[in-house]
Amino acid sequence: MAVELITRYAEEFLAEGALESISGEAEQAGALVADGEGEGSAFLGWRDLPCGYDRGEFDDILRTARKIIADTDVLIVIGVGGSYLGARAVVEFVHSQHYNALPKKTPDIYFAGNSLSPDALNELLTLCDGKRVSLIVISKSGTTTEPAIAFRIFRKYMLERYTPQEAAGRIYITTDREKGTLRRLAVQEGYKTFVVPEDIGGRYSVLTAVGLLPIAAAGVDICALMQGAVDACAAYREPCFEANPCLRYAALRNLFYRTGKSVEMFVSYEPSFAMMNEWLKQLFGESEGKDGKGLFPASAIYSTDNHSLGQFVQEGSPILFETVVLFDKPKTDIVMGVEEDDGDELNYLAGVEMSQINYKAFQGTVLAHNTGKVPNVVLRLDRKDEYNLGWLIYFFEKACAVSGYILGVNPFDQPGVEQYKKNMFALLGKPGYEASKRELEKKLGL
Amino acid sequence: MAVELITRYAEEFLAEGALESISGEAEQAGALVADGEGEGSAFLGWRDLPCGYDRGEFDDILRTARKIIADTDVLIVIGVGGSYLGARAVVEFVHSQHYNALPKKTPDIYFAGNSLSPDALNELLTLCDGKRVSLIVISKSGTTTEPAIAFRIFRKYMLERYTPQEAAGRIYITTDREKGTLRRLAVQEGYKTFVVPEDIGGRYSVLTAVGLLPIAAAGVDICALMQGAVDACAAYREPCFEANPCLRYAALRNLFYRTGKSVEMFVSYEPSFAMMNEWLKQLFGESEGKDGKGLFPASAIYSTDNHSLGQFVQEGSPILFETVVLFDKPKTDIVMGVEEDDGDELNYLAGVEMSQINYKAFQGTVLAHNTGKVPNVVLRLDRKDEYNLGWLIYFFEKACAVSGYILGVNPFDQPGVEQYKKNMFALLGKPGYEASKRELEKKLGL
Numbered sequence: 056m057a058v059e060l061i062t063r064y065a066e067e068f069l070a071e072g073a074l075e076s077i078s079g080e081a082e083q084a085g086a087l088v089a090d091g092e093g094e095g096s097a098f099l100g101w102r103d104l105p106c107g108y109d110r111g112e113f114d115d116i117l118r119t120a121r122k123i124i125a126d127t128d129v130l131i132v133i134g135v136g137g138s139y140l141g142a143r144a145v146v147e148f149v150h151s152q153h154y155n156a157l158p159k160k161t162p163d164i165y166f167a168g169n170s171l172s173p174d175a176l177n178e179l180l181t182l183c184d185g186k187r188v189s190l191i192v193i194s195k196s197g198t199t200t201e202p203a204i205a206f207r208i209f210r211k212y213m214l215e216r217y218t219p220q221e222a223a224g225r226i227y228i229t230t231d232r233e234k235g236t237l238r239r240l241a242v243q244e245g246y247k248t249f250v251v252p253e254d255i256g257g258r259y260s261v262l263t264a265v266g267l268l269p270i271a272a273a274g275v276d277i278c279a280l281m282q283g284a285v286d287a288c289a290a291y292r293e294p295c296f297e298a299n300p301c302l303r304y305a306a307l308r309n310l311f312y313r314t315g316k317s318v319e320m321f322v323s324y325e326p327s328f329a330m331m332n333e334w335l336k337q338l339f340g341e342s343e344g345k346d347g348k349g350l351f352p353a354s355a356i357y358s359t360d361n362h363s364l365g366q367f368v369q370e371g372s373p374i375l376f377e378t379v380v381l382f383d384k385p386k387t388d389i390v391m392g393v394e395e396d397d398g399d400e401l402n403y404l405a406g407v408e409m410s411q412i413n414y415k416a417f418q419g420t421v422l423a424h425n426t427g428k429v430p431n432v433v434l435r436l437d438r439k440d441e442y443n444l445g446w447l448i449y450f451f452e453k454a455c456a457v458s459g460y461i462l463g464v465n466p467f468d469q470p471g472v473e474q475y476k477k478n479m480f481a482l483l484g485k486p487g488y489e490a491s492k493r494e495l496e497k498k499l500g501l
Numbered sequence: 502m503a504v505e506l507i508t509r510y511a512e513e514f515l516a517e518g519a520l521e522s523i524s525g526e527a528e529q530a531g532a533l534v535a536d537g538e539g540e541g542s543a544f545l546g547w548r549d550l551p552c553g554y555d556r557g558e559f560d561d562i563l564r565t566a567r568k569i570i571a572d573t574d575v576l577i578v579i580g581v582g583g584s585y586l587g588a589r590a591v592v593e594f595v596h597s598q599h600y601n602a603l604p605k606k607t608p609d610i611y612f613a614g615n616s617l618s619p620d621a622l623n624e625l626l627t628l629c630d631g632k633r634v635s636l637i638v639i640s641k642s643g644t645t646t647e648p649a650i651a652f653r654i655f656r657k658y659m660l661e662r663y664t665p666q667e668a669a670g671r672i673y674i675t676t677d678r679e680k681g682t683l684r685r686l687a688v689q690e691g692y693k694t695f696v697v698p699e700d701i702g703g704r705y706s707v708l709t710a711v712g713l714l715p716i717a718a719a720g721v722d723i724c725a726l727m728q729g730a731v732d733a734c735a736a737y738r739e740p741c742f743e744a745n746p747c748l749r750y751a752a753l754r755n756l757f758y759r760t761g762k763s764v765e766m767f768v769s770y771e772p773s774f775a776m777m778n779e780w781l782k783q784l785f786g787e788s789e790g791k792d793g794k795g796l797f798p799a800s801a802i803y804s805t806d807n808h809s810l811g812q813f814v815q816e817g818s819p820i821l822f823e824t825v826v827l828f829d830k831p832k833t834d835i836v837m838g839v840e841e842d843d844g845d846e847l848n849y850l851a852g853v854e855m856s857q858i859n860y861k862a863f864q865g866t867v868l869a870h871n872t873g874k875v876p877n878v879v880l881r882l883d884r885k886d887e888y889n890l891g892w893l894i895y896f897f898e899k900a901c902a903v904s905g906y907i908l909g910v911n912p913f914d915q916p917g918v919e920q921y922k923k924n925m926f927a928l929l930g931k932p933g934y935e936a937s938k939r940e941l942e943k944k945l946g947l
Contacts, residue, residue, distance in 0.1 A: 063946065136808025151624050156601055156609070158627070163602070169805045171859035174885070175772045177833045178597050181604070200862075201804060203845050204855070208835060240844045258809075317763055317820050318797055326621045337809030344813025351764055351813060351820060353799050358647055359615045361921050362582025363704075363783030367790025367797060369917030374763050374797060387623045389654060398686045399649050403931050409650070412929060413617035416646075419924030422944055426920060439620070471815030474872060475807050478865030483858060485849050498868055500509065 056290060057283065057446035060300035061433035064421050065307060065376070068430040073310050074303070077461070078296040081306040084460035085294025088453065093460050095467030100254030101452055104262055105284035105445075112249065113281075116264060119227065119247065120271035124161050127225070128186035131179060131209060132269045133168035134193035135201045137257020138229075140337055141448075142166075142269040144330035145261065149275045149441055151327055161274035162189070168205030176205060180212060188216065189225040191272075193265050195251045197230055197237030200479065219244075229264050256467055258338050259452055262445070276441045283445025291453050301450060304378075305458035307432055311376045312350050312462070316430075318375035319350040320368070324357050324413050325382060325439065332356070338451060342459045342466040349462065358416045365420075369427040376430040380447070381417060384438040385410045502736060503729065503892035506746035507879035510867050511753060511822070514876040519756050520749070523907070524742040527752040530906035531740025534899065539906050541913030546700030547898055550708055551730035551891075558695065559727075562710060565673065565693065566717035570607050573671070574632035577625060577655060578715045579614035580639035581647045583703020584675075586783055587894075588612075588715040590776035591707065595721045595887055597773055607720035608635070614651030622651060626658060634662065635671040637718075639711050641697045643676055643683030646925065665690075675710050702913055704784050705898055708891070722887045729891025737899050747896060750824075751904035753878055757822045758796050758908070762876075764821035765796040766814070770803050770859050771828060771885065778802070784897060788905045788912040795908065804862045811866075815873040822876040826893070827863060830884040831856045 066074070087093030088102065123130060132142060143166050146154060155163040163186075165179050190209055194202045213222040229249040230237035241248045249264035260266060262284055271277045291301045308319060321335045332354035343349035353375070355364050368375065391412075393405040404412065421431045434450070436443045459466025481488035481495055512520070533539030534548065569576060578588060589612050592600055601609040609632075611625050636655055640648045659668040675695040676683035687694045695710035706712060708730055717723045737747045754765060767781045778800035789795035799821070801810050814821065837858075839851040850858065867877045880896070882889045905912025927934035927941055 135805065139805075140809065151620070153611075153624055153628065156628055157624060158630075165599075169808075170770070170772050170802065171804050171855060171862050172771050172773075172831065173835045173855035173859070174597070174831045174833055176835060176855065178599055178603060182599065182602055184604075198846060200858075201808075203847055204837070204850075204858070207837070207840065207845055207847055211838065236845050243844070317818060324616070325618050326616050327618075333809070340810050340813040340817070344810075344815075344817025346816065347819060349813060349817040351797075351799070351818060352810075353797070356616065358617050358921075359581065359585075362615075362647075362918065363586060363779070364786050364790075364798075365921060366915045366917040367786040367795060369790075369920055370792065371786070371790025371795040371917075372763060372797060373793060385618065385620045387620055389619045389622060391650070391653070392657065394653065398689070399653055399682055400644060401649055401653055404650075404929065407929070409617060409619035409622065412646075412650070413619070415928040416617050416921070416925050418928050418941070418945055419926075420921045422941055423920035423924050425944075427917065469812045471812040471817075471873065472808065474815055474869035475804075475811060475862070475866045478869050479862050480865075482861040482864050483850065483853070495864070495868055498871075499864055 057287065057436055057443050058300060058450045059435040060304055061435055062303070062307065064425055064431035064433060067425070068428070069310055069314075074306060077306045077310055080461050081302040081457065082294050082296050084305065084457045085299065085302045087460045088456045089292070089294050094465035098254055098256050098259070098467035100252050101259035101262070103288065104255065105281055105288045105449060108281070112264060113267070116249065116267050116271055116277070119268060123189050123272045124274065126187060127162040127189040129183050129188050130162040130164045130191065130269070130272055131183070131188065132164060132166050132191045132193070133202045133205045133209065134166070134265075135169040135199060136337065137260050138193035138202070138265055139166055139169045140330065140334045141261025141266040144334040145266065145270045145275060145280070145444060146273040147330045148327050148439070148444060150273065152329065154273065159274065162272065164269060164273055167209065168202035171201060171204070176208060183212070188213065189227070191227045191229065191269055192237065193229040193251070194237055195231050195235065195257070197235040197240070200476070227268065229268060256469075258341055261334070261448060279441035280445040283442040283447075284449040287446040287449035291450065301454040302457055304432065304434075304454045305461055308350060308458050309461045311430060316374060316376050317351055318353050320375050320377045321352065321354045322357055322377050322379045324417055326356055326359070327439075328380065329356055335451060338455050339458075341469050342455050343462055343464060345464050345471060348464060357420055361420060368424055368429055373428060376432065377424060378432045378434065379417070379421065381433055381435045382437070382439045382443070383435065386439055502746075503733065503882055503889050504746060504896045505881040506750055507881055508749070508753065510871055510877035510879060513871070514874070515756055515760075520752060523752045523756055526907050527748040527903065528740050528742050530751065530903045531745065531748050533906045534902045535738070535740050540911035544700055544702045544705070544913035546698050547705035547708070549734065550701070551727055551734040551895060554727070558710060559713070562695065562713050562717055562723070565714060569635050569718040570720065572633060573608040573635040575629050575634050576608040576610045576637065576715070576718055577629070577634065578610060578612050578637045578639070579648045579651045579655065580612070580711075581615040581645060582783065583706050584639035584648070584711055585612055585615045586776065586780045587707025587712040590780040591712065591716045591721060591726070591890060592719040593776045594773050594885070594890060596719065598775065600719065605720065608718065610715060610719055613655065614648035617647060617650070622654060629658070634659065635673070637673045637675065637715055638683065639675040639697070640683055641677050641681065641703070643681040643686070646922070673714065675714060702915070704787055707780070707894060725887035726891040729888040729893075730895040733892040733895035737896065747900040748903055750878065750880075750900045751907055754796060754904050755907045757876060762820060762822050763797055764799050766821050766823045767798065767800045768803055768823050768825045770863055772802055772805070773885075774826065775802055781897060784901050787915050788901050789908055789910060791910050791917060794910060803866055807866060814870055814875055819874060822878065823870065824878045824880065825863070825867065827879055827881045828883070828885045828889070829881065832885055
């Protein structure tokens with residue numbers, strides 16, 4: 056089993072028998088996911104995706120990625136939320152946060168259309184100067200404001216740089232199978248397209264074309280990534296509390312929530328996991344943060360953040376628990392040497408691998424935080440590679456769905472995201488929002 | 502006044518008269534900072550720093566930065582916590598998160614020694630290949646494990662690349678004025694040094710040599726940065742509730758804390774503010790997270806995170822309020838054009854500047870979150886430049902100190918950071934920690 060769930064640093068903070076007492080709820084919640092009988096079950100497409108995905112499309116993704124790698128220096132990936140975080144998280148975890156700066160045979164990748172900052176967008180245009188550029192645009196409807204604006208600007212840019220036919224050959228669209236403005240545009244202009252499955256929400260979509268095309272274009276081994284998810288899918292199929300760590304992790308989270316913890320902090324000891332933390336924050340926050348409920352998802356990279364958030368965790372308000380994702384083997388290592396004069400007093404580490412020092416930092420931290428009465432759930436994986444990551448992604452998706460059902464919410468909708476969109480449309484004067492515009496401007500004192 | 506404190510989206514969530522009722526406490530806390538009579542007042546050096554800093558050292562920083570810019574392609578800045586976050590935050594805010602990738606006349610800058618990941622360190626070594634490299638090492642004691650390990654490895658690297666004399670001319674040390682391993686090493690090897698002031702803790706040190714040298718080496722105008730802080734220092738001197746927004750912001754934070762909010766989320770609409778958010782998380786989390794108290798500091802970049810954390814903010818557990826930092830004018834802008842067929846349905850925005858769209862996103866979000874009963878404190882600044890940033894940094898430092906005193910903690914110590922360090926030393930077998938090693942290993946089940 057690729058993910059080992061370690062509970063020894065968490066269980067002492069639970070009442071005797073607490074885990075057993077919630078096991079029935081967890082199994083019921085697991086059964087809702089397994090049977091598709093729960094709320095939002097029209098969005099369970101991610102559940103069996105790894106085992107049943109469209110091999111034809113998968114091969115097409117691989118072929119298209121090879122074309123992009125061959126003819127592109129800078130790949131701009133336009134998308135927001137679930138159409139953005141998963142791909143960026145996987146690329147940065149497998150390669151590095153410094154992926155673009157490191158020597159490589161694959162294109163630089165920048166993510167656009169996830170904010171409305173003109174400075175951020177202008178920078179990306181600068182970074183394209185003189186480079187061979189391709190675009191991947193990801194949006195189910197095509198009308199989400201952030202990516203739509205970015206695509207309008209980048210499409211114009213492409214037509215200034217290339218002939219219409221050349222530009223069309225460098226623009227890839229991942230959208231709804233049939234409808235929407237992006238689908239229409241793609242048909243009209245002859246862009247190559249991929250599909251956002253109807254039954255998979257954005258935050259569960261990283262293993263569909265949404266995530267896989269940019270990930271493959273970064274030279275990440277998506278076959279190994281999917282294989283990890285396939286094996287996890289098989290391992291976590293049965294809603295049996297004892298045998299299924301997804302259920303046990305979901306149960307632990309809910310138990311801590313019920314005993315007054317309001318924040319779950321996702322922790323890693325690898326800086327390259329930082330965007331995976333962001334992906335986790337969307338997955339859990341958007342799935343559970345509704346009906347006035349849910350754990351607030353936060354994140355930290357240790358040991359960096361021992362020197363910033365560590366003080367709060369150790370001695371601050373007792374409102375959080377930590378979920379630590381740990382990788383046994385790094386991709387590379389460094390053995391500490393000896394120095395003759397030992398001026399920095401580090402010779403006691405001579406011969407020790409840096410990965411071991413990092414592991415001792417984890418052990419030291421988990422014991423310190425336990426002393427500070429902060430429970431730690433630990434998820435331990437073998438190595439930092441595509442297979443383990445695919446497994447981990449599926450583990451979290453399944454655990455999140457189960458956890459949401461234990462909490463008593465629909466883990467697959469996000470009704471609260473609409474309010475800001477509607478307000479923004481009205482304030483921007485979008486046709487059809489006139490009445491609400493006047494009301495909002497009054498609230499703003501305009 | 503460079504920072505305008507807007508409370509209209511927050512006050513409706515307070516009881517009538519709440520602000521007045523806390524004003525006396527805020528003024529007392531402000532007086533503790535002004536008079537230096539509070540706990541931890543040995544670390545008040547940041548308070549008058551902008552007005553009274555060492556001009557000789559400042560000029561030396563400017564000269565040294567010019568040398569680094571002239572003879573360096575890659576600058577490695579080694580430091581952790583407060584010796585790292587401030588510099589990185591300012592460089593990324595003023596330039597960009599893509600600073601290293603953008604065309605420029607200043608060196609690439611990478612931050613090392615803030616984690617224990619061998620992969621992260623090996624990557625930085627790769628990025629130095631064939632480049633002219635300089636190091637800035639920042640550590641008060643010189644014995645903090647993360648930067649000490651990174652410096653040992655990079656010092657070895659420099660001696661492989663350069664003669665001892667050349668290497669010495671490319672290594673800069675910011676440390677204690679007199680004592681510690683780094684000071685000894687610098688004297689012995691003839692490294693150029695700068696001083697970590699004795700009376701300023703790490704998280705308040707960005708406007709000392711700790712932050713200023715790497716910031717200046719990135720071509721940031723540190724004169725304007727300091728001028729902003731100088732003017733803020735003068736503007737916020739008096740502990741008068743009505744006239745001093747630092748006190749009013751500190752009061753608001755404490756009021757929300759007392760009414761059951763446990764999380765403060767720092768929000769910006771500029772992706773380049775992301776590391777400033779991290780700096781804020783250390784400043785407030787480490788200053789206030791003690792004695793079982795304090796607001797948990799979190800952060801978001803909108804509108805990106807509207808599509809991830811937004812659902813939780815709008816409809817999840819009612820445990821948070823937001824502090825939004827808003828900049829009126831971007832560095833650059835983009836005017837939306839017209840497209841003949843309006844296939845993406847964005848023509849209603851034709852002629853609108855993207856910065857205006859971003860501003861409407863703010864307005865739409867603040868009203869949406871108010872509807873969701875989430876208070877928003879807004880800090881509005883004129884433009885994204887060094888002057889405004891220097892002002893903002895001072896504003897937050899002062900507000901944080903005042904807020905800590907209102908909360909009843911010492912805002913200048915961080916006793917909780919020691920536990921993990923001690924545990925790690927013991928587990929690594931550092932001489933002197935033998936007894937504790939056995940005890941900890943027992944807890945780990947070893």
